Amino acid sequence: MVHTDDALGGDDLRAANLRRLLNPTSIAFVGGRTIAGAVQRCRDFGFSGDVWLVNPTHAEIDGIRCRSSIADLPYAPDAVFIAVPAAQAIGVVRDLAERGARGAVVYASGFSEVGSQGAALQAMLLDAAGSMAILGPNCYGFLNGLNGSALWPVAHGAARVDEGVAVITQSGNLAYNLSMITRTVPFAYLVSVGNQATVSVARLIDAFLDNPKVRAIGVHIEGLTDVHAFSAAATRALVRGVPIVALKSGVSKLGAQLALSHTSSLAGSDVLYEALFKRLGIIRVKDPVGLVETLKLLSIGGIPKNGKLAALATSGGDAGLVADLAEAHGIALPPVNAQGRASLQRLLPAYANIANPLDFTTTPWGSPEAMRVCCDALLSDMPGAAAMILDYPKESTGERPSCKIAADAFADSVRRHGITGAIISVFPDLMPPEHAARMAEAGIAPLQGLAEGVAAIGAAMWYGQQRKRIVDADALSDLHVLRAGRSTGTSRLYDEWDSKRMLAEYGLTVPVGELVAPTDAPAAGQRLGFPVCAKVVSEQLPHKTEAGAVALRLYSQQAVAEAVERMIQSVACYAPDVKVERILVEKMAAAPLLELIVGVKREEDFGLALVLGSGGVLVELIGDTTTLLLPVREDNVRSALLNLKVGPLLTGYRGSSSADLNAAVRNIMAIARFAEAHADKLAELDVNPLLVLKDGAVAVDALVRLDG
Template sequence: MLSARFLHPKSIAVFGGREARKVIEQCEAVGFTGEIWPVHPRHARIAGRQAYRSVAELPGSPDAAYIAVNRDLSIQIVAELAARDAGGAVCYATGFSEAGEEGKALEQALLRAAGDMSVLGPNCYGFLNYIQGAMMWPDQQGGRRVERGVALVTMSSNIAFNLTMQRRGLPVSYVVSLGNRLKFDLHDAIATFAQQDEVSAIGLYVEGITDPRAFQQAAEIARQYGKPIVALKSGHSEIASQVVMSHTAALSGSDSLIDALFERSGVARVNSLETLIEALKLLHVHGPLGGVRVGAMSTSGGDMSVLADAISETSLMLPPLSDSGVMALKRVVHERMVVANPLDYQLFDWGSREGLRRTYETYMNEGFDLTISMLDLPREDRCDSADWDSAEQALVDASETLNYPTAVMSTLSDNLPEALALRLLERGIAPLSGVQAAVPAVEAAARIGQLWARPGPSQPILSGPRVDMVGEHIIDEASAKKALAAFGLSVPRSRVVASAAAGVAAAEELGYPVVVKALGVAHKTDVGGVRLNLTRPADVEAAVAHMLTLGRDVLIETMVAGSVAELIVGVSRDEQFGLHLVVGAGGILVELLKDSRPLLLPTNRTEVEQALRSLQTASLLFGFRGRPEADLEAVIDAVMAIADYAERHQDSLIELDVNPLLVLPEGQGVVAADALIRFAPGHHGTTRSDSLATEQEPA
């Protein structure tokens, strides 16, 4: 956490040359009224202010310090500031952990030098406080003083710089660039800004999450304080991930697991900086939306078509008007107008503030979760926008009367001037720039509303120990199935044998048809280690004889037929997230479709069902083309059994695969046709079945 003294300084010390001068200039530009003390060993004055030669000469202990010198001197200055009980310091210098082993050692020296003092960075621009005007920033910035606004937290100083230059009217209270996150990480920033009264929402530019559990806890704090979070996560492409790695010396993290973490934490993810800004504007004005019902109105059918197409690609909806709403609108609009949602009210009342107010107010009375008025203004440099004033004023009148969530949206981002955006913000109307960025922003605000509506706090994700991934113990299929069956997973009846004669006897006992598999053999299918649907003793005898040339044990199982779908249920270990589940299309479709969803542990039945329904192949579970519906409850039972097993073995499990999980028609259950378990070295060392005559009954 950053100390309150550091974040809200009354005195600032600046160290260095050009960058230090910029800090002073920016503080002065926005009207910082506190003390500023330049420090330089040779210069008597910097930016017109008296300079001090060292920390020792400062007239007092600074609340905040900006250190823009080389990395070695930075460490020395941090130690001196800590000794003087300074509030905190921004460390601008590069060459720390992002620069290799020597830099990592220096970063640890910086940590020791800081002691209990707050440090932001190293390798970062710093922070901007637009409430008090403390510009701890070595460059220009495009923001303005506000009384309340959003907090922007970024893992890129240049992205932070770019965001301050936006001309879309977004009110910003704080900006922070995290740098190498030595003492102040992403979760610290979220928790810090969530507790600031001047913050309305939090926007994140994320390149990696080092501590997912701490992130979730911080997001829960933000929810408790009513501060919604929107995040842009980069690095989902291979090239971008490599750039992140070189930029931060940290893994970007599995993109699908980041999605799952955001979902669990009540955070909306967006895919562009423009949408991030638009979502934050909407959240600043209205907070999370109460649902996905959108009403839209315009003078143009073309505008409405563009908007409707964009909405159709999201979870938002344009619901039909109620009968009473249709009747009410028909009483106030021109007789030739078609009354519907979206509403093309044409130009019959254009220029009439009162006529437009009646239309807007009647339409908004439908009680949409968000009412959007499409409005594109002409160019300011060549045109006159006076004819549009009545539409703006009428919407303000209607909005103030009804107090429903309302937004103005332009089709193009260029057509909503910043001056108009600021006027609308003052009147409680969200200004949204450009359909392509704004519609996903509306969806993000609605999604946060849905996630926050879940009862109680989010379930904390698993926080297991780190496991040595070098070396492994693979548990053979028979042992893996036996272990999972003990946790409630249904498996085929089976026998493990070591001779052809025993194989035939096992098949006779189990009943034909049977499956014969070699045990302890990797990639069984590739080497002929699996024979399916055997119905005669001679076939079993020959199959077992062949399998014994591949390994010393053979698995005989009953053949399961009649499945309506095949799934994969797996457990993997991620360096940052630890153990997590994966459910997806199984069998031969695993590599072909790559249709899967991750689930963080622990999970619950609701999350499992949502993941299954989100699969591209989910229709196979619900009576696709006349097939029987699958036993969905049995699938969920199986996933929960595997999750339970994983949690009980979190200190040693590396990987678990059940593929395929054969899904039978409703009421008939599921069966795990194959299973693989990998443990860390030193755990579960037995790789051969405990008994050559083990029988496994379905759970």
């Protein structure tokens, strides 16, 4: 079969081939007896296109006719599942490419995941594939719940859907287990990516965004092969309003364990992924259950309009638990409005506490009209989302009909008020699958587990607010991750004097000072005006405090002379190879209200990471830091500072004076501008501390290291 889009360029052709692979009209399975069952499973899943089995040694397997070769197929298939050993798979892929096949799943392991020999095989596989889309190798393949295609090696429990979520995972076993869950998650696609030889997580996100039936995307990743491509795909998802939910595993430290600057020890890989996800409006979850419950809410219930929740419970205990969990996730629980309160007072007994969350007691239980009034009274204030806490008893109790009445009334009220709705069972196993399915059909997300359910609502609200903030601020162009230069293997550490001079050119405020010989330090102090500080300046002493190379609050020439002598002796003991030839004498800054560390660390995948935190000599002990990826906006910096543990000091804590937040932000942006201008060679940068005063801010120490 001749491709109808042969005129497309390389990247466009690969994207088109990937779309055809994921949404095939014809499928071939290449392998032996173990794969023959996949043909029947594809039929059982409802796939209506052509399905063939290719095996060179058997005329039929389990009653299914075998084609002897790729050339023996009636025409080039859209999708092929290859279940042969790694070395043989290369030849099969080459035959498919020559025949004009669109894409293939390579099930075999033994490629780049096993070392250099496997990496060589994978390179040969890519060469054989040409413009074909190759999912894997070393993967389970995919399920398409929309058209029933199942390029999958084993049984699965997925159901056909009209729309739903697309889930991408690097773990084949997790993909298999996800396919077997009974949590009413509508899987439009379930994809195992394996080694991501040609089809990466980013390419899959792009492909799914082209399908309006995909309402949310879940990703389980151990690591990203291309952060920039992932950022571009996630930005596109944000524009289209398709939420991405991420489960990140395999956390490890990036770079050397012993780093030159404080910043290097503060910016680990998980911190960088966290910064990336927040920047792109990606919801992060901690475990697989959180992944599926959050996706379920987003795909069935939708994105809440705001951060307000109306909640109903069948007991005061459940209502109290909801209130605690909502507060932990930043969910607002607005009070019942006057009209709703009046309705509830007429309906409920006098002892009922009219509040949100509402314990509606047993009075309306079993009455469709009473439950409708109850739900409408609470939901009439147009919150962003509504939840009913409902655990279904065993069927043998005969009480499930009353549960159905309550759930139906809630679903009807949610629909009429046009808000996001969820039924949440406190205990996951007290949500019967048939009731969950009925709620899902009504557009109500059946969430299993109270903690997971409330967390899902909080995450969906955060996404809606984060997306609105980015879109309204026209900040989409700022979401790309700055590309940084790659390490040359050699770098130069600039001393404090040179580092401050370079940063000052970009707007960083530094103290007035002079760089002099040790014997000239007292006179320099006199010229600057006391009090002053004195420091040994040497590229070999990046951290001067430990070497005793700093003296503060010197009030006379004699004090400066004595301090210089002490520092010379201390450095001689601490670092005998360092010769003290220069002293930096600076005017002492006023007492700060807050000390900050501002650092930049280069990571070749993530670009440049800006680290902000509580500064000074105890920076690593306190560990109060946050990380942003460059480029960065002023509003991001301001928000990050205020969210630090020491953030309240910036706005006045317990009656104390407010620090100059605007000055802090200006100086941090100056550091960011320097970093962006030197992105091709900046290795790392520390300003510690940046003193934030009542009026102004000043950087009293700095370190810059550039490749060169």
